[in-house]
Amino acid sequence: VTLIGATTENPSFEVISALLSRCQIYILQNLTEEELISLLQKAIKTDAVFSTKKIEIAEYEALIRLSGGDARKLLNIFELLVNALDSDEINITNKTVLDNVQQNMALYDKAGEQHYDIISAFIKSIRGSDPNAAVYWLARMIAGGEDASFIARRLLILASEDIGNANPNALLLANTCFQSVNVIGWPESRIILSQTVVYLATSAKSNASYEAIGKAQQLVAQTGDLPVPLHLRNAPTKLMKNIGYGAAYQYAxxxxxxxxxQEYLPENISGTKFYQPGQNSAEAKAQEHLKKLWKGKYGY
Structure with a gap:
């Protein structure tokens, strides 16, 4: 028995792994412009409804663009258009399509592969300091009906992960953006998002803080619960003070x-460096400051 299945979704998301591992996957690519035009012309001649009307397509660009290379979507759009015009003689131009197709036909499935691909391209464009690409992908998400809060949350994460202390104002602006879009809503939120995206894309970049916490968490996983140095411990009771909790602590x-x-790390990992300042003017100053304070201890 041979079972053949077809889906418009990415099988990685929609098919369980146990079944997926036993399948041969074939990816069907988007149809070309020539193939889509041929499909439309055939539909006009053979469809029970279309063939009864005199339909002329003067311009194909809008139809092709809105279809996203999907034959089913193209025919659905065309049917909506013909029904909306409701005439025995129909002349279709790009303007006709855009004026009459009310439903947003952008290729953007908020639960599927396009959702993840576009947000990935969006984040990578900002990280790569390309405001033009970043604004384009933002527009794609807006056209697809993405939630403004979702976009703003991703900007908050990026501001800390990819910019960090190279420009601390980035996180402040991203947080203000997040709060603002939750108050304003569409369509005005697009302006706030665009401002924030451009600012983040053109800002100096550093992932030093992101790398630092990653290294620290990795070491914690390896070394477990190392004891807190005695001089750093809290001493709220007389007994704790008597046994030396906090006794040798030096108030900076x-x-x-x-x-x-003085030592702030557990003895077993003394001198371990987690934070390496990024290559930007703000963190260069931080590195010089740390070098002056700690001399050669951490290798700054």
Missing amino acids: HAFEGNFAD
């Missing part, structure tokens, strides 16, 4: 330059 503000050269 009591020293010159508000810095006390």
Whole structure:
């Protein structure tokens, strides 16, 4: 028995892995412009409804673009258009299509592959400092009816992960953007999102903080619950004070330059560096400051 299945969705998302591993997957690509035009011409001649009307297509561009290379979508759009015009003689231009097709036909499935592909391209464009590409992908998401809050949340994450302390204002603007779009809504939110996207795309970049927490979490997983140094422990009771909790702690503000050269890490991992400042002017200053404070301890 040979079972053949077809889906318009990405099988990675829609088919369980146990079944997917036993299948041979064939990916059908979008139809070409020539194939779509041929399909339309055939439909006009053979369809029970279309063939009774005198239909002339003067311009194909809008129909082809809205179809996204999908034959089924193209025929659905064409049927909507013919029904909307409701005449025995129909002349179709790009303007006719755009004026009469009310439903948003953008190729953007918020639960499928296009959703993830476009948001991926969007984030990577901002990370890559290309405001033009970033705004384009933003427009694609808007055209597809994406939730403004979802876009703003991704910008919040990016502002910290990919810009960080190279420009701390990025996170402030992204947070303001998130709050604003939840108050304003569409269509005005597109302006706020665009401003934020352009700012983030043109900002200096650093993933140093992102890398630092990743390294620290990895070490925690490897070393477990290392004891807190005695001088850093909290001493809320007399007993704790008597056994030395917090006894040797040096209050940084009591020293010159508000810095006390003492150990803050568990003994077993003393001198481990998690944070390596990024290559940007803001973090270059931070590196010089850390080098001055810690000398050669962390290799700054």
